[in-house]
Amino acid sequence: MTLNAQPVDLQQIRAHIRDQLSPLVEAIDREGLYPREFMHGLGRLNGFCAVAPVAYGGLGASLANQIEVTALVSETCGSTGFVVWCQAACVWYLTHCPNEAVRARYLPAVARGELLAGTGMSNTVKHLSGIEAIRLKASRDGDGYRIDGTLPWVSNLAENQLIIAAAALDEGGYLMFAAELDPQQVELRACPTFAGLEGTHTFNVRFRDTRVSADQVLAHPEQFATHIQRIKPGFCLSQIGIGAGIVRTSIDSIQRINRSLAHVNCFLDDQHDELVTELDEVLEHTLAQARQADSASTDMLSVLRLRARAAELSLDATRSEALHTGARGYLMNHGAQRRQREALFVAIVTPALKHLRRDIRALEQAC
Numbered sequence: 001m002t003l004n005a006q007p008v009d010l011q012q013i014r015a016h017i018r019d020q021l022s023p024l025v026e027a028i029d030r031e032g033l034y035p036r037e038f039m040h041g042l043g044r045l046n047g048f049c050a051v052a053p054v055a056y057g058g059l060g061a062s063l064a065n066q067i068e069v070t071a072l073v074s075e076t077c078g079s080t081g082f083v084v085w086c087q088a089a090c091v092w093y094l095t096h097c098p099n100e101a102v103r104a105r106y107l108p109a110v111a112r113g114e115l116l117a118g119t120g121m122s123n124t125v126k127h128l129s130g131i132e133a134i135r136l137k138a139s140r141d142g143d144g145y146r147i148d149g150t151l152p153w154v155s156n157l158a159e160n161q162l163i164i165a166a167a168a169l170d171e172g173g174y175l176m177f178a179a180e181l182d183p184q185q186v187e188l189r190a191c192p193t194f195a196g197l198e199g200t201h202t203f204n205v206r207f208r209d210t211r212v213s214a215d216q217v218l219a220h221p222e223q224f225a226t227h228i229q230r231i232k233p234g235f236c237l238s239q240i241g242i243g244a245g246i247v248r249t250s251i252d253s254i255q256r257i258n259r260s261l262a263h264v265n266c267f268l269d270d271q272h273d274e275l276v277t278e279l280d281e282v283l284e285h286t287l288a289q290a291r292q293a294d295s296a297s298t299d300m301l302s303v304l305r306l307r308a309r310a311a312e313l314s315l316d317a318t319r320s321e322a323l324h325t326g327a328r329g330y331l332m333n334h335g336a337q338r339r340q341r342e343a344l345f346v347a348i349v350t351p352a353l354k355h356l357r358r359d360i361r362a363l364e365q366a367c
């Protein structure tokens with residue numbers, strides 16, 4: 001099943017993925033290549049701007065359209081699907097933030113993919129769920145703030161590009177801000193080698209007395225809770241695009257190998273038809289919830305359950321593909337190997353499966 005394709009031109013985007021991303025997949029996975037030109041090109045094809053208002057160069061369309069773009073990219077490369085999510089998540093935050101000045105300053109360039117943007121929100125999202133302490137601290141400085149602290153892993157970053165993150169204010173409350181990655185103000189340090197997702201330009205980010213002016217603030221303390229509530233459903237739902245793309249390719253791979261091995265593969269769990277049915281269901285509900293997220297009318301418990309199902313399905317489908325493809329799929333250059341690592345990332349990136357199950361249980365108990 002494909003989510004509503006209008007008005008993003010998916011044909012053009014498919015051709016861009018085939019020509020500009022497919023040839024790079026091995027280098028992205030094995031050598032940590034970041035596909036920068038592909039990302040800028042995707043921006044020119046409206047690959048990040050579905051939800052941005054027309055007045056800011058966007059399409060004024062649905063989050064469902066953005067999810068489909070992320071899924072298309074993830075069919076070919078889950079790692080690149082993740083950085084597409086990072087960029088599109090920043091568009092989502094800026095589109096729905098209450099401050100016009102920051103939207104005017106950054107949204108057009110981020111939506112067009114001219115300015116690359118990373119989302120350093122995992123720590124805050126975990127902190128707000130009571131899982132860990134907040135890592136960034138802020139103090140007031142005129143009508144802006146100064147930021148200190150370190151975020152261990154943030155992706156889709158490069159010098160002089162953008163990061164969106166949140167910090168705790170010393171006098172109480174939180175703020176969400178955008179900071180330009182000027183090396184004098186924000187230090188990017190290399191991370192240790194990851195098991196996958198090496199081509200995501202993921203860095204350890206150090207803020208040292210970093211100045212954030214009023215037109216870089218997405219939400220001041222009095223606006224913060226409402227803004228997080230506004231963006232969180234879309235944050236979770238749009239990650240489902242990464243999982244959906246990976247699962248689609250695993251399903252296709254299972255179908256291909258079954259042409260010769262169905263007589264023995266039929267003894268495996270998570271058969272082709274079961275996976276198709278499960279993916280169709282997840283996507284159908286994602287479409288419905290994404291439309292509700294456009295107008296801030298989602299049910300958070302349903303969103304969290306759906307996001308958790310997508311993580312579980314990613315794990316099940318990629319493991320099933322590995323078992324179906326057997327020794328062929330055990331070759332390091334077979335996509336089944338890469339997809340298992342990419343699917344695992346869908347289950348550990350915030351909100352991780354364990355975090356989702358914790359939040360789901362808390363909401364169920366509150367009902």
Ligand SMILES: Cc1cc2nc3c(=O)[nH]c(=O)nc-3n(C[C@H](O)[C@H](O)[C@H](O)COP(=O)(O)OP(=O)(O)OC[C@H]3O[C@@H](n4cnc5c(N)ncnc54)[C@H](O)[C@@H]3O)c2cc1C
Pocket residue numbers: 086118119120121122123131132152153154155156194196197200202348349350352
């Ligand atoms: C490849 C990659 C890309 C990521 N990109 C982003 C991004 O763009 N934006 C973003 O906000 N987050 C990003 N993250 C972080 C991710 O979303 C999770 O928050 C992170 O993986 C921690 O989740 P956890 O469930 O392991 O934490 P928990 O198991 O709850 O661990 C608690 C905390 O322990 C610390 N910790 C554990 N192991 C280590 C370690 N080896 N080194 C340092 N600290 C450690 C971390 O602070 C972690 O949050 C990325 C992580 C990875 C691996």
